[in-house]
Amino acid sequence: MERIPILKMGDLLLVTIQVDMHDRLAMTLQDDLTARIVKDRARGVLIDISALDIVDSFIGRMISNTAAMARILDARTVLVGMQPAVAITLVELGLTLHGVQTALNVEKGVTLLRQQAL
Amino acid sequence: MERIPILKMGDLLLVTIQVDMHDRLAMTLQDDLTARIVKDRARGVLIDISALDIVDSFIGRMISNTAAMARILDARTVLVGMQPAVAITLVELGLTLHGVQTALNVEKGVTLLRQQAL
Structure with a gap:
């Protein structure tokens, strides 16, 4: 099954989006990510989109929603x-x-999250 | 153009392989990675394959070759x-x-590379 890997780095999680997102993949990512935030007690999430040439309204909304879910989980x-x-x-x-x-x-994302954690 | 992102973390580079590798993508990755090792003066490369269910002889050889290229570049x-x-x-x-x-x-990969750098 297709799945975007979530890498743990200390108390941060890193997600690299490389493939075209579709509905089910986005839902799987949100399920996996929220579960991992709780399991790993993560304080921050980095979403890397350097591989994406296009961010449409679907991906934009998916990212906003994911951030909102993470925020509720602190x-x-x-x-x-x-x-x-x-x-x-x-x-x-x-x-x-x-x-x-x-x-x-x-690197700058990690610095930003570390500053805010203080 | 399809391209696997290379993320810089300090003096390490992180590559997450999520998609099926084919000839040209593998060559692009090797070109990009060797260029980035030199440009960023990287001391280590982490290749994450947690998203891969299958590693065949082509991917195995690609990984070995990439590691050999990186080794020559220290x-x-x-x-x-x-x-x-x-x-x-x-x-x-x-x-x-x-x-x-x-x-x-x-995390354990980073620890391993840090130990060897000493």
Whole structure:
């Protein structure tokens, strides 16, 4: 079964999205991620989208929802690795990624989460 | 263009393989990874295969070759997240992953690389 791996790094979880998301894959990811936040007592989630050339409203909403779920479970979400073209498209389409923080890359995302944990 | 993202974490690089590898994707990954080792002065490479249910001789050879290239560039490679079924298949097929170290997960892989860097 297709599944996006969730990597544990200390009290953070890292998800790298490389494939086109569809409904079921997005739901599986949300199920897996929320379960792992609880199991691993994660304080933060990094979602890397550097492999995505396009972020449409479906993926945008999926990311916002995932961040909202994580937030309820007391974990912050940072979206990292966004390509310049994606940022342009998001603004032009008026997609706001409500409730999601962003950082340039994984390292800066980790720094951001560490600062907020203090 | 399809491309596997390479994430920088300190002096380590992390590659998560989620999709079926084919010739061109494997070559692109090797090109990208060797370029990034030099550019980021990476000392270690973590290849996560937790999403792979099957590792055939092509992927096995690709991983071995990638590790050999990294080694020449003074970076060590650790393969992490192997599923139990994959380990069974590798041994049954007689695939040895020559020159590649393994660790249970990303965290243990990082620890292994840090120890060897001392």
